[in-house]
Amino acid sequence: MSNEATGNGGQALRWLRRTVALPYLWLLLFFLAPFLIILKISFADPIVAQPPFTPLLEWGAQGLAGLKATFENYAYLFQDGYYGIIYLASLKMAAIGTILCLLLGYPMAYFIARQSPRRRQILLMAVILPFWISFLLRVYAWIGLLNNRGVINEFLLWLGVIDHPLTMLYNDFAVYLGIVYSYLPFMILPLYANLERHDHDLLDAAADLGARRWQRFVDVTLPLSVPGIIGGCLLVFIPTVGEFTIPALLGGADTLMIGRVLWDEFFINRDWPVASAVSVVLLLLLVVPILWFQYLQRREQDAGS
Amino acid sequence: MNDSPPSPLVQIREVTKKFGGVTAVDRVSLDILRGELFAILGSSGCGKTTLLRLLAGFEEPTSGRILIDGADMTDVPPYERPVNLMFQSYALFPHMTVAQNVAYGLKKEHVPADRIRERVAEMLALVKLEALAGRKPEKLSGGEKQRVALARALVKRPKLLLLDEPMAALDKKLRQHTQFELANLQYQLGTTFVVVTHDQSEAMTLASRIAVMAEGRIAQVGTPGQVYEFPANRYVASFVGNINLFDGRVTAAGNGQLSVKCETLGSDELSVISGGEIAPGSTVCIAVRPEKITISRQAPEARDRNVIKGTVWDLAYFGDQSLYRVRLKSGAELQVSAQNLRRSEKMTVEWDDEVFLSWEVASTVLLQS
Amino acid sequence: MKNRSLMLMTIVAFGYALLYVPIISVIVYSFNDSRLVTLWGGFSLRWYVSLLSDEDLLGAALLSLRIAIVSATFATALGAIVALALHRVNRLRGRLLLYGMVTAPLVMPEIITGLSLLFLFISMADLIGWPASRGATTITIAHITFSMAYVVVIVRSRLAAMDESLEDAAMDLGGRPVAVFFDITVPMLLPALVSGWLLAFTLSLDDLVISSFVSGPGATTLPMLIFAKVRLGVTPDINAITTIIILLVAVAVATAAFVSGRRESAGLRGVR
Numbered sequence A: 001m002s003n004e005a006t007g008n009g010g011q012a013l014r015w016l017r018r019t020v021a022l023p024y025l026w027l028l029l030f031f032l033a034p035f036l037i038i039l040k041i042s043f044a045d046p047i048v049a050q051p052p053f054t055p056l057l058e059w060g061a062q063g064l065a066g067l068k069a070t071f072e073n074y075a076y077l078f079q080d081g082y083y084g085i086i087y088l089a090s091l092k093m094a095a096i097g098t099i100l101c102l103l104l105g106y107p108m109a110y111f112i113a114r115q116s117p118r119r120r121q122i123l124l125m126a127v128i129l130p131f132w133i134s135f136l137l138r139v140y141a142w143i144g145l146l147n148n149r150g151v152i153n154e155f156l157l158w159l160g161v162i163d164h165p166l167t168m169l170y171n172d173f174a175v176y177l178g179i180v181y182s183y184l185p186f187m188i189l190p191l192y193a194n195l196e197r198h199d200h201d202l203l204d205a206a207a208d209l210g211a212r213r214w215q216r217f218v219d220v221t222l223p224l225s226v227p228g229i230i231g232g233c234l235l236v237f238i239p240t241v242g243e244f245t246i247p248a249l250l251g252g253a254d255t256l257m258i259g260r261v262l263w264d265e266f267f268i269n270r271d272w273p274v275a276s277a278v279s280v281v282l283l284l285l286l287v288v289p290i291l292w293f294q295y296l297q298r299r300e301q302d303a304g305s
Numbered sequence B: 001m002n003d004s005p006p007s008p009l010v011q012i013r014e015v016t017k018k019f020g021g022v023t024a025v026d027r028v029s030l031d032i033l034r035g036e037l038f039a040i041l042g043s044s045g046c047g048k049t050t051l052l053r054l055l056a057g058f059e060e061p062t063s064g065r066i067l068i069d070g071a072d073m074t075d076v077p078p079y080e081r082p083v084n085l086m087f088q089s090y091a092l093f094p095h096m097t098v099a100q101n102v103a104y105g106l107k108k109e110h111v112p113a114d115r116i117r118e119r120v121a122e123m124l125a126l127v128k129l130e131a132l133a134g135r136k137p138e139k140l141s142g143g144e145k146q147r148v149a150l151a152r153a154l155v156k157r158p159k160l161l162l163l164d165e166p167m168a169a170l171d172k173k174l175r176q177h178t179q180f181e182l183a184n185l186q187y188q189l190g191t192t193f194v195v196v197t198h199d200q201s202e203a204m205t206l207a208s209r210i211a212v213m214a215e216g217r218i219a220q221v222g223t224p225g226q227v228y229e230f231p232a233n234r235y236v237a238s239f240v241g242n243i244n245l246f247d248g249r250v251t252a253a254g255n256g257q258l259s260v261k262c263e264t265l266g267s268d269e270l271s272v273i274s275g276g277e278i279a280p281g282s283t284v285c286i287a288v289r290p291e292k293i294t295i296s297r298q299a300p301e302a303r304d305r306n307v308i309k310g311t312v313w314d315l316a317y318f319g320d321q322s323l324y325r326v327r328l329k330s331g332a333e334l335q336v337s338a339q340n341l342r343r344s345e346k347m348t349v350e351w352d353d354e355v356f357l358s359w360e361v362a363s364t365v366l367l368q369s
Numbered sequence C: 001m002k003n004r005s006l007m008l009m010t011i012v013a014f015g016y017a018l019l020y021v022p023i024i025s026v027i028v029y030s031f032n033d034s035r036l037v038t039l040w041g042g043f044s045l046r047w048y049v050s051l052l053s054d055e056d057l058l059g060a061a062l063l064s065l066r067i068a069i070v071s072a073t074f075a076t077a078l079g080a081i082v083a084l085a086l087h088r089v090n091r092l093r094g095r096l097l098l099y100g101m102v103t104a105p106l107v108m109p110e111i112i113t114g115l116s117l118l119f120l121f122i123s124m125a126d127l128i129g130w131p132a133s134r135g136a137t138t139i140t141i142a143h144i145t146f147s148m149a150y151v152v153v154i155v156r157s158r159l160a161a162m163d164e165s166l167e168d169a170a171m172d173l174g175g176r177p178v179a180v181f182f183d184i185t186v187p188m189l190l191p192a193l194v195s196g197w198l199l200a201f202t203l204s205l206d207d208l209v210i211s212s213f214v215s216g217p218g219a220t221t222l223p224m225l226i227f228a229k230v231r232l233g234v235t236p237d238i239n240a241i242t243t244i245i246i247l248l249v250a251v252a253v254a255t256a257a258f259v260s261g262r263r264e265s266a267g268l269r270g271v272r
Helices: A012-017 A021-041 A071-078 A081-113 A118-133 A137-145 A149-160 A172-197 A200-208 A213-224 A226-241 A245-250 A258-267 A272-304 B050-058 B098-108 B113-128 B144-153 B172-189 B199-205 B224-228 B234-239 C004-029 C045-051 C054-089 C095-107 C111-129 C136-161 C165-172 C177-206 C209-214 C220-232 C236-271
Strands: B010-018 B023-035 B038-041 B065-068 B083-086 B158-164 B193-195 B207-214 B217-222 B244-254 B255-262 B269-273 B283-288 B295-296 B305-317 B321-327 B333-339 B354-360 B365-368
Touching: A012 C054, A021 A272, A021 C054, A021 C095, A021 C111, A021 C136, A071 A081, A081 A118, A081 A172, A081 A226, A081 A258, A081 C004, A118 A172, A118 B255, A118 C004, A118 C136, A118 C236, A137 A149, A137 A172, A137 C004, A137 C220, A137 C236, A149 B083, A172 A245, A172 C004, A172 C136, A200 A213, A213 A226, A213 C054, A226 A272, A245 A258, A245 C220, A258 A272, A258 B038, A258 C111, A258 C209, A272 C095, A272 C111, B010 B050, B010 B193, B023 B050, B023 B193, B023 B217, B038 B050, B038 B199, B050 B065, B050 B083, B050 B158, B050 B193, B050 C220, B083 B144, B083 C165, B098 B113, B098 B144, B113 B144, B144 B158, B144 B172, B172 B199, B193 B199, B193 C209, B199 B224, B207 B224, B207 B234, B217 B224, B217 B234, B234 B244, B234 B283, B234 B365, B244 B269, B255 B283, B269 B365, B269 C095, B295 B333, B305 B333, B354 C209, C004 C236, C045 C054, C045 C236, C054 C095, C054 C177, C054 C220, C095 C136, C111 C136, C111 C209, C165 C177, C177 C220, C209 C220, C220 C236
Parallel strands: B038 B193, B038 B207, B083 B158, B158 B193
Antiparallel strands: B010 B023, B010 B065, B207 B217, B244 B255, B244 B283, B255 B269, B283 B365, B295 B354, B305 B321, B305 B354, B321 B333
């Protein structure tokens, strides 16, 4: 029936209606407003001052006449091929990282989904558990492993597989590894949620109609798991594009990812308007995957209720 | 029966409920008598659940009034009504034990603790669940859950107990058994029960009176027998049980009888007893229940009977009875059911037999269209 | 067929190894006496001892903890209200905007969240003189804002799974709206509120990027301190911190498992 019981539950609802104004205002102030400000600053001129940008709107005093908008920062982004390359490089790294995550996460999710309920729970728990340990520290742990004199190299040297250390740290390899490692649970969970729901009778039906094992996977399981694949990939891809910590700790000097460049632009070059413009463009790049993700979320929610 | 009509416990007066532009309940007026086991029967979306929620107080009528025991309840919230509801999902609180679930209503009335304990034990004994008092609902079977829900809804001795599809979550076998138990319990307690159901056989078995609802309105109120044998309109006739319907035109009237000519019956005319004055030329609908029809290969005597001819198109043998689909010349089909009274391997009527169908004029239902 | 499941098993084993080998290696090396991280110099607790005397570090840890507790609590309260409003109030004004604002932080790159909040705080200081300086308060505000989104997701999914007739039933049995809220709604939502709080707590304790932007002089959270140290390579005392955190998490998880396990067995006892 209707969620909104008229009249009697109304008392509680009226309270809720009034109270929700608080988080509403909170979000308007601390989420929407900052967002508009960043948009505004991206159109401002950089100056050497504190804060290092010209006020776009001289608050109140001059009104709209005081609008000093400039597209210079954006023009700068596009004229200087540097940023274009970094955006592309970030998208490429995120895409490859996502695919690697999928290649590892799918078999794992598939395996977990086919275990007995009790083992499923334990195996899932084991996937989620590392998540509760600081992300920063988990990324840091790889430094000790990947070092030229790190655990892996020492071990391989000791085995005699290699005679001089492999360079595994401070390059793209390390960043991919970091991405796969950090975001694996985000890939596995939606995939598992999807795979676990599959009706086993479907596979039996396919077998009954003559499909072999591999065909059954390709014809039945894989197509049915597409929503899980899309969900998992978006969940990994979106945060990876703007990732800062992994390239900052594991990447080399030539690992250019936009999150890191933004950080440097802000903290080192102190060019806030350009940093803002970089942010705005990054968001524009993510708009399609984000909207896609929100659409999926909402569909899920509708299916759930 | 009519000398002193018991005063109605529930009086629903011209109640309308709209959700946005949709009218769920449309000008319903209904009296429910004290001590009755009353059923509201209808298909899903007919407004029966909304009517129930209006009685319980979860919805406020858009217009109209609801009186319970003479007091106007229209604006009274559910927690102040002398009415309790047994939910279709049972809605047992999962974080409370069986005993705590049953006790909840009394706690909200601030009944003293020892009195609560007594009353809960009494209720659990009534539904034979004493042994399960300490269990959480998730550990109960469907039938047990239903009994807890019943005990919880009855513990406050409501003047009116509402039951929303009480049997829907039970399997078929349990359902029949529970129907009798519920009817017995109602008889024992004397509480007024209102059962909402989409299952006509459930309504027929349980209720002393039935209201058939369609599209937000009451199509008919009556005893199970009245609703079945004297349906007020086409909807009730076809919703409750199986029936054969023929549209026709009155050709002659007299002696309290009508002659009706129906397109699908060719030249044969049907006789039907008319209640009131219906002029020749009016269009009417004629109906007859399958079990009222006699099927035979020999022509039956035609006095006071309607007789038509057809061919057996299909038949289903159920052991105790057989069901025939008989096709007429016009292509129309009739359903006929017959008790298999004689023990015989061979059936008297077979596929493709030319047969006569006949039924008493008095068994013919006249529905005005 | 055998080959295929062998391959599957190998991939799965590799995946779990990937998840756990780094953690195990950090624990092992936290007991390493040698300053050179990768050379085993014998068992020692010296890095743990040195942590105790590192006042910067203890201060940062305390600050992080304080921020995490406060922000998780606020985020849970505000998030629960938003979730309830989104789920229950039919004609909520600006519903779409609220929904958008509360889910956007889930997908917003944190570097942008951090940058934009910093600009807000600067503009506000210009405009109304508050916040006069940035530090624990601004970090807490930032953390509440982004972790609220996670609480909303968790509470909403719980609400969606909840049988609404439970509340109707309580009201039918004489519970007034406020009583029904505390008798039924809160206990039903409790698991979601607890996991929402824990998630918000962890996210806050973990956050490096946003804190770095909105922090000011004098307010250094634990991740900020660790990041500064780690950028220069492996330092053994970080291994020790990591091990302590892992231990705390393990204890928390074990407690949670124990509590829910006991509840389960209590339920089973009820059956007999």
